[in-house]
Amino acid sequence: MTMTILDSETKAAEHSDDHGDELRLWLRLLTCTTLIEGEVRGRLRERFDVTLPRFDLMAQLDKAPDGMTLSDVSKRMMVSNGNITGLVERLVQSGHVDRRTSNVDRRAQVIRLTKSGRAEFRKMAAEHEIWIADMFGDLGEKDVRELMRLLGKTKLSVRKAADGKPV
Amino acid sequence: MTMTILDSETKAAEHSDDHGDELRLWLRLLTCTTLIEGEVRGRLRERFDVTLPRFDLMAQLDKAPDGMTLSDVSKRMMVSNGNITGLVERLVQSGHVDRRTSNVDRRAQVIRLTKSGRAEFRKMAAEHEIWIADMFGDLGEKDVRELMRLLGKTKLSVRKAADGKPV
DNA sequence: TGCAATTGCTTTAGGTTTAAACTAATTTTG
DNA sequence: CAAAATTAGTTTAAACCTAAAGCAATTGCA
Numbered sequence: 466m467t468m469t470i471l472d473s474e475t476k477a478a479e480h481s482d483d484h485g486d487e488l489r490l491w492l493r494l495l496t497c498t499t500l501i502e503g504e505v506r507g508r509l510r511e512r513f514d515v516t517l518p519r520f521d522l523m524a525q526l527d528k529a530p531d532g533m534t535l536s537d538v539s540k541r542m543m544v545s546n547g548n549i550t551g552l553v554e555r556l557v558q559s560g561h562v563d564r565r566t567s568n569v570d571r572r573a574q575v576i577r578l579t580k581s582g583r584a585e586f587r588k589m590a591a592e593h594e595i596w597i598a599d600m601f602g603d604l605g606e607k608d609v610r611e612l613m614r615l616l617g618k619t620k621l622s623v624r625k626a627a628d629g630k631p632v
Numbered sequence: 633m634t635m636t637i638l639d640s641e642t643k644a645a646e647h648s649d650d651h652g653d654e655l656r657l658w659l660r661l662l663t664c665t666t667l668i669e670g671e672v673r674g675r676l677r678e679r680f681d682v683t684l685p686r687f688d689l690m691a692q693l694d695k696a697p698d699g700m701t702l703s704d705v706s707k708r709m710m711v712s713n714g715n716i717t718g719l720v721e722r723l724v725q726s727g728h729v730d731r732r733t734s735n736v737d738r739r740a741q742v743i744r745l746t747k748s749g750r751a752e753f754r755k756m757a758a759e760h761e762i763w764i765a766d767m768f769g770d771l772g773e774k775d776v777r778e779l780m781r782l783l784g785k786t787k788l789s790v791r792k793a794a795d796g797k798p799v
Numbered sequence: 800t801g802c803a804a805t806t807g808c809t810t811t812a813g814g815t816t817t818a819a820a821c822t823a824a825t826t827t828t829g
Numbered sequence: 830c831a832a833a834a835t836t837a838g839t840t841t842a843a844a845c846c847t848a849a850a851g852c853a854a855t856t857g858c859a
Binding site: 606612613622 | 651661662663669671763768775778790
């Protein structure tokens, strides 16, 4: 029947089997992230002699004055828990982070920024924010809003695809 | 004079000193990339027992039938050259990549996919492309186009800021 | 031509990252 | 309550990654 042909053509137009566009989009997304990340990494090292993972972990802790468990950090930063163990260990060594066993759950370690750790982070964060604004400097307010919206949509789409993975 | 006040207010509206929006945008961009990357990494391991860096390197070589030097790869993948040395070494060991010294420049190493390396990559790439399309599945054609455009603009903006860094 | 600068790659040292196996504490459940 | 399942974190092994130093080959230029 003609209907069959029409259907397949319509479908092809709506949802093509050519996935090249999405692949190119992914590569471009990755390029942007890699560029920014590399730039931030380099500046953090030059200006403050600190690594990006250390900065990221301190950023999480700065937002949690009452401390977080390693699991919390692990989820927020989307990295493995074994990774956090080592990272925290080095930050405790350098005096940026305080670590103690939770009172309510003896498995859990609660970590916080030390006073000096917090002070140091705030200085870095202030510059960091300017770097980021500068890198997005050519985007207008409308661009920023629109990117934000589209990336929000992307985030949901990816999570959906990731959850439904075992199909 | 009144003009002064107006100017400063106008400027504030056009280019605010509040850089929070750009920071949030950066974090969202990073989240999207991390989510997709983690998902791809996991699937590559589960389905093909291959790491993401290996896959990425093979993807570069697949696009260059005549081979590339390590420097080419390093630039394309935006990673350090020392990193590539080790990665290539492992891929040569496993028989996926062929490596020989350039005829025209005895410093340079030219690497290519082996026949079996190419065959294996093609299989992985076909699935990979579907995964990516699936993850962006909730975005319409228009969304994809618009994201592509905005990320292109972002890329240029970041490069500009990175080049002008030593100011 | 000759030599300084550059380029291509490797090596080194140290940190980051993952996945998987493991211990210990807590929670769930029959 | 006791066994089973879950959760928090550590450890291990291997790979990845960077920055910096270094070596060898090539290029630029006076």
